[in-house]
Amino acid sequence: MIDDPRATGRLWLAFAISSVITVVVLAISPVKDYFREYRSYQSAYRKLLIDTAGSAKELSAAQSQEVAIRQHWLEDLGDQVDRCTSCHLGMDNPRMAHAQQPFRAHPVTPHTPGDFQRFGCTVCHRGQGRATSLDAAHGDVSDWDRPLLPVRYTEASCGRCHPGESVPEASLLSAGRSLVARAGCGGCHRIPGSEVWTGEAPDLDGLSQKSSSEWLKAWLKNPRDLRPATWMPAFHLGGEELDDLTAFLWSLPAAPGTTLEPEAGATPGDSERGRTLFGQSRCVSCHTIEGRGNGSAPELSGIGSKVNRRWLMAFLRNPRAFQPRTRMSRYDFTEQDLLDLSQYLMDELVDPAAPSGGAALRPAEKSVKAGERVYKKYGCGGCHRIAGRNDSAPIGPDLAGIGDKAVGLLDFGARGDLPRNVPAWLAAKVADPRSFRENLKMPDFDFTPEQVQQLVTALLSLSAEPVPPTFQMRPREAHYEPPGRFGRLAREYACLSCHQIQGDGGDISRAPLTFEGSRVKRDWLVEYLLRPSTIRPVVTDRMIPLLMSEETARFMADFIENVYVDNEVPGEIFPGGLPADGVQRGRQLFFERYGCQACHTLEGRGGYFGPLLDGAGERLESGWVAWWLRGPRRWRSDVRCPDYGLDEADARDLAAFVVSIEPPRTPIAVHAGSGS
Amino acid sequence: MIGLTLALAVLGGALVARSGETATPPEPPGWSMPVPELGYNAREGRALFRHYCLTCHGEEGHGDGLNAYNLDPKPRDLADPAFLTPRTDEDLTAIIRSGGGVAGLSTGMPPWGRTLSERGILNLVVYLRTLPQPTQEPNPSSE
Numbered sequence: 001m002i003d004d005p006r007a008t009g010r011l012w013l014a015f016a017i018s019s020v021i022t023v024v025v026l027a028i029s030p031v032k033d034y035f036r037e038y039r040s041y042q043s044a045y046r047k048l049l050i051d052t053a054g055s056a057k058e059l060s061a062a063q064s065q066e067v068a069i070r071q072h073w074l075e076d077l078g079d080q081v082d083r084c085t086s087c088h089l090g091m092d093n094p095r096m097a098h099a100q101q102p103f104r105a106h107p108v109t110p111h112t113p114g115d116f117q118r119f120g121c122t123v124c125h126r127g128q129g130r131a132t133s134l135d136a137a138h139g140d141v142s143d144w145d146r147p148l149l150p151v152r153y154t155e156a157s158c159g160r161c162h163p164g165e166s167v168p169e170a171s172l173l174s175a176g177r178s179l180v181a182r183a184g185c186g187g188c189h190r191i192p193g194s195e196v197w198t199g200e201a202p203d204l205d206g207l208s209q210k211s212s213s214e215w216l217k218a219w220l221k222n223p224r225d226l227r228p229a230t231w232m233p234a235f236h237l238g239g240e241e242l243d244d245l246t247a248f249l250w251s252l253p254a255a256p257g258t259t260l261e262p263e264a265g266a267t268p269g270d271s272e273r274g275r276t277l278f279g280q281s282r283c284v285s286c287h288t289i290e291g292r293g294n295g296s297a298p299e300l301s302g303i304g305s306k307v308n309r310r311w312l313m314a315f316l317r318n319p320r321a322f323q324p325r326t327r328m329s330r331y332d333f334t335e336q337d338l339l340d341l342s343q344y345l346m347d348e349l350v351d352p353a354a355p356s357g358g359a360a361l362r363p364a365e366k367s368v369k370a371g372e373r374v375y376k377k378y379g380c381g382g383c384h385r386i387a388g389r390n391d392s393a394p395i396g397p398d399l400a401g402i403g404d405k406a407v408g409l410l411d412f413g414a415r416g417d418l419p420r421n422v423p424a425w426l427a428a429k430v431a432d433p434r435s436f437r438e439n440l441k442m443p444d445f446d447f448t449p450e451q452v453q454q455l456v457t458a459l460l461s462l463s464a465e466p467v468p469p470t471f472q473m474r475p476r477e478a479h480y481e482p483p484g485r486f487g488r489l490a491r492e493y494a495c496l497s498c499h500q501i502q503g504d505g506g507d508i509s510r511a512p513l514t515f516e517g518s519r520v521k522r523d524w525l526v527e528y529l530l531r532p533s534t535i536r537p538v539v540t541d542r543m544i545p546l547l548m549s550e551e552t553a554r555f556m557a558d559f560i561e562n563v564y565v566d567n568e569v570p571g572e573i574f575p576g577g578l579p580a581d582g583v584q585r586g587r588q589l590f591f592e593r594y595g596c597q598a599c600h601t602l603e604g605r606g607g608y609f610g611p612l613l614d615g616a617g618e619r620l621e622s623g624w625v626a627w628w629l630r631g632p633r634r635w636r637s638d639v640r641c642p643d644y645g646l647d648e649a650d651a652r653d654l655a656a657f658v659v660s661i662e663p664p665r666t667p668i669a670v671h672a673g674s675g676s
Numbered sequence: 677m678i679g680l681t682l683a684l685a686v687l688g689g690a691l692v693a694r695s696g697e698t699a700t701p702p703e704p705p706g707w708s709m710p711v712p713e714l715g716y717n718a719r720e721g722r723a724l725f726r727h728y729c730l731t732c733h734g735e736e737g738h739g740d741g742l743n744a745y746n747l748d749p750k751p752r753d754l755a756d757p758a759f760l761t762p763r764t765d766e767d768l769t770a771i772i773r774s775g776g777g778v779a780g781l782s783t784g785m786p787p788w789g790r791t792l793s794e795r796g797i798l799n800l801v802v803y804l805r806t807l808p809q810p811t812q813e814p815n816p817s818s819e
Contacts, residue, residue, distance in 0.1 A: 107717050108798060154716070169795075171723045538731075538742060595783035598732070598747060607743040609731045633791065640728055643790035 037134050038086040042067045045089040045103055052095065069132060072120040076468055082120035082129035084137065092116060110169050124157040125149055145406045149460070152453060153423055156403060159461025163193055163475040176458030183231060183445055183455075187382035188396035192462060193475075200231065201383035203323055206254030210311045213358035217246045224446065226306075226354055227299050229291065233443035236434075241374050247363030248371025255387045258322055260310050267339055274344025277337060285498070285508065285541040286328070289349075294508055294541040296497075297328065302351030313342045320492070325385075327497035327506070332547040378441055396442065401464030402426070413437040426456045478503030486559045493546050501564065508541050512636055515566040522561045524619045529553040535619075537601070538608040566635075570623035578656050586657025594644055594654075602661065610641065615663030626655035714806060721803025724796055728788065737807045749782050755807040768801045 042065075049062035070085040090096030090103035092113045097105045106112045111119060122129040127148040131137040139147030149156065155173040165181060166174045177193075180186070186197030207216060218225065220242055223232040237245060254260070284293030287300045303312075314321075316338055319328040333341065363371075375381070381391020403422070410425050413436035418424045428435070431452050433442035447455065480502040482490045490496060496505035500512040516525075530553045532543035548556075590596045597606030602613045616625075627634070629651040632641040646654070714722060725737075732747070734740040737754035744751050752759060760768075770778055772792070776785030788797070 107715065108795060109716060110795070169720055171720060593783070595786070598784040598786065599743060601746070605746065607732070607747055608745070609743040638727065640731075642786040642788055644787060645790055 033132070036132055038069070038132060039067050041087045041102060042089065048099070048103065072117060074118075074120045074123075076118075076470060077120065077123060078468070080120060080122060080129055082122050083132055084121040084125075084127070084129065086132060087134070087137075088121075122146075123160075124154060126157075145408075146404070147421060150423055153457050153460050156457045156460030159458065160463045160465075161467055161471050162473050172454050172457045173461060176454035176456070179451060179454055180458050183233075183447075184383050185399075186394075188379050188394050188442070190394050190398045190400065192400045198325065199383045200327075203255065203325070203385045203387070204249055204380075205252055205387050206258055206322075207252060208250050208361075209254055209260050210307055212308075212356045213246060213250050213361040214355040215306055216249060217242060217358075218355050220245055220249075226302060226351070229288070229295070229299055233445045235378055235443045237374075240370070244367050244371035245374040246371070247361075247367035248369075248375055250361055250363055251368045251371075252386060255322070258314070260314055269336075269339030269341070269343030271340070271344045271347045274340035274342070275348070277341045278344055280545060281331060281341075282542050282544045285544055292540075296506070296508065300345075301349055302354055304346040304348065304350040305352075305354035305356060309342050309346045312345060313338045316341065327494055329494040329497065329544060329546060330492050331544070332549070378443075399459065399462055401462060403460040403462045404464045411436065423456055423460060426459050427452050430455050430459075476503075480504035486556060486563075489552065489556060493548070498541075498543075509543070510636075513560065513564055515564055515569070515635055517561040517563065517565040518569040518571070519621060519624045520619055521621060522557050525557040525560060526550075526553050529556060535611045536609075537612065569621075569627045571621050573623040573626060573652070574656060574659075578660050582653045582656040583660045586653035586655070586660075589650055589654050590657055594646075596654075599641070613658055613661050616661055617659030618663060620659065622655050622659045625658050626651045629654055714803070717799045717802040718806050719803075720796075721799035721801070724792065724800050725803055728792070729800075732784075737804070747784060749784065751784070752781075754804055757808045760804065760808055765801050765805075768804060769797055772797050772800060 046062060046065050046067075049065070050059060053059040053062055069083055070089075071081050071083040072085065074080045074082065085091060087102045088104075090099055091106045093105055095105075096103050099105070106116075111124075120129065121127075125148060126146040127139045128137055128141075128144050128146075135141060136144075155167075155170045158167055158170040159173050159177075162170070162173075165177045167177075180191065181194060181197060184197075184199050184201070185191060186194045187199055187201075191197070215226070220235070220237055222234050222236075223230045224234060283289075283300065286294050286297035288295050288297075289299070290301050291299070307315075316331070316333060319326050319330060376391060379391075379395035381389065382394055385392075405422055407420055407422055407425070410422065412418060412420070412425065415425075415428055415436055418428055429442075430445070430447060431449075433444065434440045480496075481487060482495075482501065495501075495513075498506050498508035500507065500509075500514070502514050503512075520528075528543070529546070529548065530550065532545055534542070590602075596602075599607040599610040600613050601608060626648075628641075629644075629646050630648070632639045632643055725733075729737075730741055731743045732739075732741045732751040733754055734744065734751075738756075739751040739753040741751065754760065767779065771781070771785065773787065773789035775787035776782045792800070
């Protein structure tokens with residue numbers, strides 16, 4: 001015990017001061033909370049609700065609201081707590097659809113407003129959920145590496161749980177992922193979800209027997225000068241690198257078995273006949289001529305200036321021999337066909353501005369070796385293949401987790417003009433890759449602003465954070481290889497480049513073949529394989545005449561008729577012949593009740609969009625028609641024929657009418673000429 | 677004792693001072709990213725429009741699609757304010773869902789209610805409302 005009164009007095013003073021300081025320190029948090037923005041927002045919102053209350057019940061509910069922190073506690077999502085609703089009060093109130101922020105209602109999306117309790121907010125919008133002040137909640141503070149995602153990129157968050165190239169109701173993300181696949185990002189970067197990416201870039205063997213060295217050099221300098229719509233990006237090579245790379249590529253021998261005879265291609269062909277053949281072959285079902293055509297295969301308008309005739313004939317004879325990964329089909333052309341077609345292509349499809357010549361180029365050994373180093377430096381092997389070489393290791397950084405990257409780890413280089421966040425960095429990088437530093441290797445893709453937005457959305461969806469298993473969607477893998485002899489023929493003719501079977505294949509023909517056998521009649525199918533006719537006049541990407549033999553066509557038709565069937569769908573449902581009253585009633589239903597002529601041309605009237613129905617009975621099985629009418633989306637979910645909700649009687653009568661329609665008196669021309 | 681309380685006071689002061697700090701500098705002048713034209717609902721509606729409606733109603737909704745050539749009556753000019761403005765969202769939803777017949781219009785307009793989801797029709801209506809304007813004002817919820 002202290003007896004000294006002065007010491008006691010000092011002690012009491014120290015106690016008093018320290019008590020006051022303790023109380024002040026403890027009061028800091030409540031005082032800060034008192035001045036937080038959410039309190040004033042909640043008072044303002046309460047006033048807004050009172051002013052706009054439509055009934056006494058709403059008024060009393062509004063008046064009884066208290067000012068308090070509101071939060072969602074998401075136990076399943078790693079114990080996250082989102083307090084966004086402390087300010088964003090009108091989020092689930094549809095009457096607030098046009099209110100000022102922060103009161104505005106959340107737009108209707110697949111997960112809102114139904115899933116607020118399940119997902120909270122930050123899983124899609126990022127930011128700092130636990131914070132209770134505006135800047136901190138939006139993540140505008142140092143050391144918070146997940147600031148609020150700009151609204152234009154919100155769909156990136158869909159991609160964390162939803163894998164796959166096409167995510168329904170997330171069109172920006174889907175477009176971005178398609179673009180990642182098409183533009184060839186996987187050639188240089190490892191991208192989770194795109195590990196089995198295969199590109200469209202051609203194999204580079206035997207360029208010296210295919211093209212001219214001047215054309216090659218011009219192409220390497222800037223591909224878009226020669227073909228504006230090409231997917232190859234511009235590497236801006238110049239000077240020695242350009243010469244060396246040209247030398248290296250020029251020196252590559254032809255792939256085994258593709259060396260051309262020197263005197264082949266000397267016989268002239270009939271260019272006019274070639275023109276007719278070109279139109280009949282429907283090359284624009286995949287290629288483009290001056291921008292018109294499907295576009296999944298290269299632009300052909302300058303082909304005569306790129307290749308020589310000898311190579312062109314050999315390629316058309318068997319494309320897969322020169323390009324094993326090609327999606328191009330093999331036409332069974334005769335030798336005369338090849339002479340005439342190649343003559344036409346070399347005469348007419350020329351680009352006067354394209355360079356040619358330099359065939360006598362004999363590059364020096366040193367140049368070739370230097371060129372090989374250039375080839376490896378820029379990672380050309382990531383997209384292109386050369387027989388006997390394996391250069392396919394990606395040279396760019398791994399993009400796993402790029403969407404969550406800490407912004408401090410990104411190199412902004414010379415781009416001090418950019419805001420310091422990941423989306424801005426990604427957008428600038430994709431739009432202008434080499435603006436960040438000297439001597440960067442990423443090429444220039446010349447994307448439009450819309451494409452940049454789509455790509456950044458797709459890239460931001462590459463997250464390193466694991467998703468809880470209950471939230472992760474399973475990707476739908478579709479890989480189908482037709483079996484046996486049919487499979488071999490399907491590969492030669494590249495059926496799955498345009499058609500889909502069991503979900504695998506291209507989408508140029510929009511009708512899947514998975515149940516084709518239940519749909520069409522066998523005799524019609526044989527005839528169609530031999531001489532394809534017009535089914536939908538509005539479509540420009542049409543079935544190509546493969547010029548196969550009769551025996552092959554019969555075999556393929558029999559296979560399809562017996563294997564690609566839907567067991568539930570009956571074939572012929574009018575075995576005793578078509579009922580006359582059913583046909584009559586069906587006609588009435590067709591024209592008057594359901595207005596089918598809005599899309600289907602019949603007897604000269606109606607819209608063009610759907611298939612022509614004249615002669616439909618020769619093509620379609622009546623049972624299939626009745627089933628189709630009762631549920632067009634049974635076989636494919638984005639079919640455009642609307643579901644009218646027909647009952648069985650209506651469907652049956654309509655089917656009777658449709659298959660009763662006579663074929664047109666003048667037969668529809670079999671792809672006559674070009675441009676039709 | 678006094679040292680401890682002083683230390684607490686300093687600590688408290690530092691806490692108060694730090695809470696007001698923001699780390700990101702203001703947006704540099706002259707740099708801006710293109711603002712998207714349409715918000716989410718209108719964008720999804722546009723995708724649906726292009727897939728299902730464009731062939732009759734045309735790219736900009738003027739009723740001049742490829743399919744319209746041989747049709748009588750012609751498909752509606754949806755971008756015409758005289759058609760769109762008097763109709764409520766419920767009217768448009770009903771026509772899309774149940775077809776033209778429900779509003780006394782042509783049965784050439786099919787019923788889409790069994791093909792599109794309710795949310796899809798909602799998005800379509802949001803998109804249709806954007807058609808009469810030549811340029812879309814920036815969506816208020818985007819930066």
